[in-house]
Structures are given as C-alpha cells and as structure tokens.
Amino acid sequence: MKWSIHQLQKYRQGSMPLDEAVNLESVKERNPEIRDITPVHVTGSCTIGSKKLTCRFRLEGTMILPCSRTWEDVEFPFTVESDEQFSWDEAVLATDDTIHPVVGEVIDPTPIFEELILLEVPLQVFSDKADDMKTAEGKGWSYTTDEQYNEQLQKEKESKVDPRLAGLAKFFDSDKD
Template identity: 30%
Template structure:
C-alpha cells in the first residue's frame, strides 16, 4: 500500500477508507525468515486521514495468518492474528521534532507513504515468540532413546561425592605447583 502525499491531501474532510487484501509474503520471508515460514494474505481495513499540520494518521485493522515454526519440532503452525495499527506520519524533520520522544511518529520519505513495511513490522512485533503444533503442548515432556526431558522440580542433584571423585582424578593432570604460580 503506497500513497503519494498529494493523493492523501484530498482526504482532509473525509478519511480514505481502506479495505484491501495484501500479499506481503515475499517481503516477510526475505526480512523475517528467522521468525516465520510464511505470511498468508492480509486483510487490511480502516482509515487514512490527512490531519491538520500536514500529518497523516493511519488506523488499520490487520487480519491474517502467519505460518510459524513450532518451538518443539519446527513443524509449520498456522497462527491467526488480528493487529490494530495506529500510526502518525509527518512530512518534515521540523514537524517530527515537535513531538515528545515517547510518542511514536514517523517521517514520510520521498513524498510517499509506504505502508507495506510498517504493516509487516506491526504484524511481526505482535507475533508470539513460541508456538506449538496441535499434537504438541508446552507442558508435554519429550523423551527419546535413553533420554527424557524432565522438569526442574523432578531434577535430582547428583551425589556430591561422585562429582568430587571425578574432579580429584583430574588433579593428576594439573599438579599443584604453588611456587610456579606465585607471580602470575
């Protein structure tokens, strides 16, 4: 979704109503391949309005499905999302400096409002860090040939004398020469 600022100036009285299907799959795979496997079509609805002081306000609801890798098995997991995007854009540095540093205001570059990157960033920042496939769960312990994943509560500390014996056998490799180590 790209708009020239001149196009948006027509929407000072009435906002531009947005109802579009977006395909940002290629950009998502290129820029965020470590976080997601695919991004299915996104339905963007909302308004873009040209405000006083040459500010452009973007209010969009983004609905779609991201394909994320399972944290347990790396299987593809469809994760439906609904993200509200509310951003304010200004046209020059002087206008940008008028806002408090805690406010989220963006500068329009090359006289064009390019929302694709902003939409993708809003989606990515709202995705969970971990998801699990339907046949997996966060609580499900894993096990395999001769090993088993256990919880911290089930962990039993090994006997301390066994560890001490193993460490003492290493002492033969490192003789104690206190005379050689004094000035080091």
C-alpha cells in the same frame, strides 16, 4: 499500498477508508522463522491534515511458524491494531519522534506493517501433536515434561542419604525405648 500526498488531498474533508489485502511476503526475509504468511487484510481509516496523515490500522492474517517441539508447521493467526502518523513537514518531525517521516511525495506504510507483524511473532508456538510427544531422546540429549522432571528430582532426593547422617537414620529405625 502506497499513497501520494496529492492523491490524499481529496480526503481532506473526511477520512479515507481502508479495506485491502496486502502481500507481505518480504517479512519472511526479516525473520526466517516465519515460513509463510497469508495476504494480510488491512482495514481502518486515515485522516489528512495540512502537515500530517493519521491512520488507524487493523491487520489480520495468518503466519506459518515452526513448532518449538516437533518442528512442524503451525498456523498462527494474528490481529494487530495500531495508530500511526506520517508527516512530510520538518517542523512537525522535529517535535515528535513517533511520527514516521515521508520521503518524497509518496507514503508507503508497508515497512510499518512489517514491523507490526514482526512484533506479533511469539517466542514459542506448539502444534497439537506436541502434547503427544511426552518423551524423546537422541545422542547426548533427552526431552521430558516438567512434571516428569520434577518427579525424577524428587526420587533422587529421597534415595540419597547424606553419609554423615546415615547413622542417624538407623537410630529412628530401632525399636529400643
């Protein structure tokens, strides 16, 4: 998906509609946790002015990410909405650093799409089978749920008696008046 500035001039009186599927496989190179990504459906519109292009994008697709517990593939659907501006005029670029500069005569929004998708990658994602995995262990490590860990801590606290207070614990057990 690329547009030349000359091509966009025919939409000067109105807005240019967007409805296209974009292949963004290159996002996997930037984040190796993304195992696969479906073609991203891009919708929206762009309006062109004399010195800049303003676009409203909506990106929809599905990423395949590893489960944080089982390391199995998990489908993660995403929807991103963003307003982006592009300019080819140095004066406009000098006044606002949120505007994307246009190099040459062609506008390529693909790097912006990649950035928007990378921002949607969650820190953790869990598969449906992750809840079935209550305990697991290996050599030098083990996995338990938070509830099991808290129960284990509570049992350890109850079973430990401070040796300095052991005599005091016996005092309350006596039936003497």
